[in-house]
Amino acid sequence: MKLPLPHALRRSGILPGLVAGLVLLVLFVALRQPPVRDAAATAATPVNIIVATALEFQLEARGHGIARPAETWRAAANVAGRVVERHPDLENGALLPAGTLLLALDPSRYQLAIAEAQGQLGSLAAEFGQLEREEDNTLRLLTLEQERLVLSEEELARIERLAASGSVSSSRRDEQRRNTLAQRQAVTVLENTLALLPARREILEAQRDRSQTRLEQARRDLEDTRFVAPYDLRLGEIHVELHQHAAQGQQLFQADSLLAAEVEARIPMSSLRRLLASVIVPDPPDNALDLGERVDFSAISAELALAGAPEVRWSGRVVRVASGLDPATRTVRVVVRVAHPYRDAMPPDRPPLQRDMYTRVRLAALSPQPRLVVPATAVHQGELYLVDSDNRLRRRTVDVAFEQGDLAVIGEGLAPGERIVVDDLPLAIDGTLLAPQRDEALETRIAAAARGTQS
Secondary structure, eight states: OOOOHHHHHHHHTHHHHHHHHHHHHHHHHHHOOOOOOOTTTTSOEEEEEEEOOEEOOEEEEEEEEEEEESOEEEEEOSSOEEEEEEOTTOSTTOEEOTTOEEEEEOOHHHHHHHHHHHHHHHHHHHHHHHHHHHHHHHHHHHHHHHHHHHHHHHHHHHHHHHHHHTSSOHHHHHHHHHHHHHHHHHHHHHHHHHHHHHHHHHHHHHHHHHHHHHHHHHHHHHHTTEEEOSSSEEEEEEOOOTTOEEOTTOEEEEEEESSEEEEEEEEOHHHHHHHHHTTBOSSOOTTOOSGGGTBOGGGOEEEEEETTEEEEEEEEEEEEEEEEEOTTTOOEEEEEEEEOTTTTOBTTTBOOOOTTOEEEEEEEEEOSSOEEEEEGGGEETTEEEEEOTTSBEEEEEOEEEEEETTEEEEEESOOTTOEEEOSOOSSOOTTOBEEEEEOHHHHHHHHHHHHTOOO
């Protein structure tokens, strides 16, 4: 016989357990606490910010290049001769001032040529004088003979009339005819002599011109025997010695000018285009072919630094843009000139800018309009982290016009006065509550770097 269910549960001990569980459940519900809000989850994240400001901005273009003298004299012998004089300091690396006689060849051959040409000119001058006297004498004789011819013609006409009337014999008439013909011949001879004088004068003038040319050539050859420094220079390789014969066209020595040095800097096309666009001449001539007529090179400042020793610097100016691009790097070749590179040299701390020095080149020009500039590290894959009016994080996509050094120039997407987070946030979630703190020292450094007053 089966027991009723309640009695079975009591006997098995299950019922008391269920009752105890129900009692505990009621107690838990009655004594439960409301959820506690985590204070850390709602605390604001401290961040450093800067305020976007349109700053005066100096555009830069950087490159590198090898220095060379602006002018190099490769002295060659225009005339042949033996070296009779050689400056004692004519050695590789020596510095010599302008006007110094460096080398002299034997001048005797050319001095003799000058004397010969001068003698020929003197002889021709005497012939010219004789020709003028002959011309004067011939003119006087011609005048006299012409007068005699007139008289003879009149006499012949009178005798012809008398002969016609029978008053004069035929023999007398014939004799007068012969005399008149002889006088005509004398006048003709003198006229021919005068007609030939201009040709003789032209021959003498041609001879005089040839002699004058030989004289000038001999004088130039004599000048070419002396090698005088045309400017302050530094000597390079020397290829001649005292008493050595120098053949015509032989290389004698090489010298570099100390007046100026040039660096053909290789500049990336993109940065140079921005720089040149800021110094365009407002109204260039319509037919201007030279880039210097369309771009104001004087508005570009140039600074050179010795590679490996950046504290050694020189100031220069852009003088031209060389034709074509560098075939290896596809960069533009900008020529920067440094005046008097030896003037303030104090080796070894400050060496002069000399041949084959490898230099870093920095070109700069002021931007025509202010720019919105932020640290390049504040741009995160094309986005800026901004702080809105409620101190909440807002991510915004911006257009970076270009980067220069540690700065990024913002083209679009940012307005003056907006607050920019300059810290690198581990979790950049839109709407995150922030505790912004303005970094005025960083703003000062950014402004200085934008103006180019901070390297």
